[in-house]
Amino acid sequence: MKHAISSKASFLNKEIVQHTFIKFLPQYAFKNPVMACVWLGTILTIGATIFGYNQLGLGISLSFILFITIWFANFAEAIAEAKGRGQASSLRQARENLFAYRLIDDQSKTEKIAAHLLKKDDVVIVKAGELIPADGEIIEGFATINESAVTGESAPVLREAGTDKTGVIGGTKVLTDQIIVKVSNEAGNSFLDRMIALVEGSSRQKTPNEIALGILLNVMTITFIAVVVTLSFIGSIVHIQINIVLLVALLVCLIPTTIGGLLPAIGIAGMNRALKVNVLAKSGKAVEVAGDVDVLLLDKTGTITYGDRQATAFYPLTGVASSLLRQAAMSSSFADPTPEGKSIVKLAQSLGETLESASDAVFIPFSAATRMSGVDLKDGTNIRKGSLDAVLKFTAMDIAQLSELKIKVDEVASKGATPLVVALNQRILGVIELSDVIKEGIKARFDLFREMGIKTIMVTGDNPLTAAAIAATAGVDDYIAEAKPEDKLACIRAEQKNGHLVAMVGDGTNDAPALAQADIGLAMSSGTQAAKEAGNMVDLDSDPTKLLDIVEIGKQQLITRGALTTFSLANDVSKYFVILPALFAVAVPQLNVLNFLKLSSPTSAVLSALIFNALIIPALIPLALRGVKFKPASALSLLRRNMFIYGIGGVILPFIVIKIIDLFVSCFL
The missing domain is CATH 3.40.50.1000 (HAD superfamily/HAD-like)
Known part of the structure; x- marks a missing residue:
């Protein structure tokens, strides 16, 4: 999957822009109630400006800022979805133009058909060099398979009937041998089909925490709508004229637009992070x-x-030089392709031995019948390593004659390791310890x-x-x-x-x-x-x-959503102290005490707060997609850290940025 994430930047940019504007359509916009309020506020502001209910310059400025706010929120979700579309495009290539050789007539004949015509329980034969046409399980044979089309890893893997490694995925390639596969899914419901649907986001269901947070944001939005509407009535009662456009600005600044705009992207990004680790x-x-x-x-x-046993120690018998045992063990393993054989050579070399393999030596591979492997040298020397019983049979010796050997074998076995006995001709040299290394x-x-x-x-x-x-x-x-x-x-x-x-x-x-x-x-x-x-x-x-990585990804998902929610709500507190004095400062001079930022004018204050509100969304997109950096700690420690960084920081940052924006905006007013 690693390769699937990469795509041409121009393609992604075009896709992102296209899907960003598509999300302005009502059927998409109203899926997010928070941003739907901003969407309606934008329409209301444009209408009020057209019909002359406020100054033309102010109306155009506010309408543009509100539009940009929605655009950035849509942009965040579009970026997250674009990653999925890039992955899905690569996955589709893995299943295109697949054909199958289905076994018919009691599996005595084959017929070539398109892979999408296969049905569950069909049986197909796949030979070396061919692509596996559908998901299934190997019922006969074994093969090495290249799964890079799905995993992005080029190293081949071994799959074999009758083991726990029987599963194969459609679109992967058989490199060696031949296998017979029983199809496990109906067409259109394969592993790749499900992956494509998931990475595109079409099958992404909201999590319980995401649903709960969505309900909270909706309740807060409804509450602030009621507050803003009430303010307009209070203004009329006390004879304070409040511009409808400024009320829209107040509403947009009070509702949690930041987390509302980033919430879909956070959810999609969580699954993308899981896909990044395959x-x-x-x-x-x-x-x-x-x-x-x-x-x-x-x-x-x-x-x-x-999982693969590795040599961890050599135990020579009394009178046998340690070097002789290591040399014999290494000679019997120089052509052994198994992980155990390679580990014996590696251990002996680490202990100072030098491998001198003879080109005319005959390697004896391990077999279930003999339970031994070894080498026959040209000079007549025969070296074997294997189970205790097999080596005793090879040397024609009785265990009663070698009590020391029995003790060493039992010591190795008692530690959960596997003992391999080494013999040189008719002489037993000692024991190799094979352990499943932590x-x-x-x-x-x-x-x-x-x-x-x-x-x-x-x-x-x-x-x-x-x-x-x-x-x-x-x-x-x-x-x-x-x-x-x-x-x-x-x-x-x-x-x-x-x-x-x-x-x-x-x-x-x-x-x-x-x-x-x-x-x-x-x-x-x-x-x-x-x-x-x-x-x-x-x-x-x-x-x-x-599994250990998945736990960390899950915790990062929770921490990211919690951190950005805290930051969003903390921002609202700051924006409240900026907008409210701007609305009522003229009619109620006492509210000027809240204008401790000494902003240039009420109009500048409103514009500065809305600009900050719009810009903070794209500023947080990388964090939403990447996730808040996760450090293992207790829940209480994480809560304190997030409250300090995203809570206190979320209150202080808006004041600083809004003041800077105000200095810039005031130059044009």
Whole structure:
């Protein structure tokens, strides 16, 4: 998805301008009641100016400023939507001109058809070099697949039938081998179709907090309309003539136009930020709920640990030189393509060994039958590494004769690691320890979540002793050992019963119940269809640690909306002290005491306040789209920070800027 964000600037500029003006149409304008009031106020001001109810210069100036205010609000939303259209355009390219080879006649023949004609449960065959025509699950075979059309990452991934990595996405390319895929969605309802609809914003539903804030803004708008209308009646009673255009200006300055104009952009930007880290949120609600999560349920393998076992130590038997064991282990692994084999070579080299691979050596790959791998050298030397039983069989030795070897193997196994025994011809040299290594920096991330009041629970199939050791090293708050699928579900329900919001990650069919039960279920795109349907987010990179990023994005979404709302309401306080003296200063001289800014004239004060009101919206667009910088902290600390920066700052800034604008405006009056 990373590449999808980029587009030609001229295209985006044209699109942004076009959609900005489209939003002036009533059917769009009245979707936002706050900005609809500004829209109606603009029409009223233009009408009053045309019919001579106020000075021509003042009327034109106010009408133009009000128009610009609406234009900037529309502009903010148009920019956010333009990012989605750019992403959608790239995604559409991934599904264009797709064809499928559908299996027919009991899968003995194939027919070539357009991909959009495929139906759910159809079976297709995809060979190397071909594009996968539709979403589905591999039911036979395995292949490496290039998913860059969706994820933006060029590194191929492995998908295989009968595993938890069976899911494939339409529009991605098979690089090697051949697979048979069962289509999982009807035409028009594919993964890419849903992504396109979401990034374009057409399927974006408002979140509960967004709806609540919208109601608050609407109530405030109605209240200020009533206040302004009441002022006109009070003026007539006390024989104070108030210009209708100035009343419109007062209303626009009092209602929360800043947050009203930026609110749609903030909501769209939240989903865009999730897409930037290659996570598809099925709704804006999912992103926002992530910000309130206080319990994280994480698998050990692939999330807390790397998932691929890596060599961490060599244990030579008595009388065996450490260098001999390392050299033998390295020689048996120089042609081993597995992560374990590569890690053995890397560890031996880090300990000072030099790899001298022979070009005429015969590498023996690992097989399930032998449970060993190794190398046969030209001089007749045979080196093997593998399970204890397999190596004992290879050397024709009895474990009773090697009690020391049994002790070392048990020590490695008791730590949750995997022991590999190394033999040189008929002599056993020692043991290699393979461990699932904890990811670097994961403990620091858990510490940050603890600062935010989020509890982390590790779920693993390891025995309790191993689970406890890994949990302590990783820094999680709790763990569940020897966990089965029903244990995950029970844990989630127990936490939710205690009033917590729970997030979890999974990729297998057996994870689907827990993903559906969790408040945030992050499914892997490489996982089964059941998991992807059960979760409310899908990680296109299939990186389980992405759950940690999603929580931060959700919190940033909440903080951004709260910060800009605070700033908008604080602005209204300042504008009130600018506009009110300007309206009544002539008739009620005592109100001049409120004009502590010493603005040039009532007209200048009104124009300066409205200009500030218009300019503050585009000034905050980058912040609304990027989001307020998030720093892990307690809720109370974040509240204090926001009140100081966006509350107090929101009151002081308008006074400074309005005074500067007044000095400029007064030169033309």
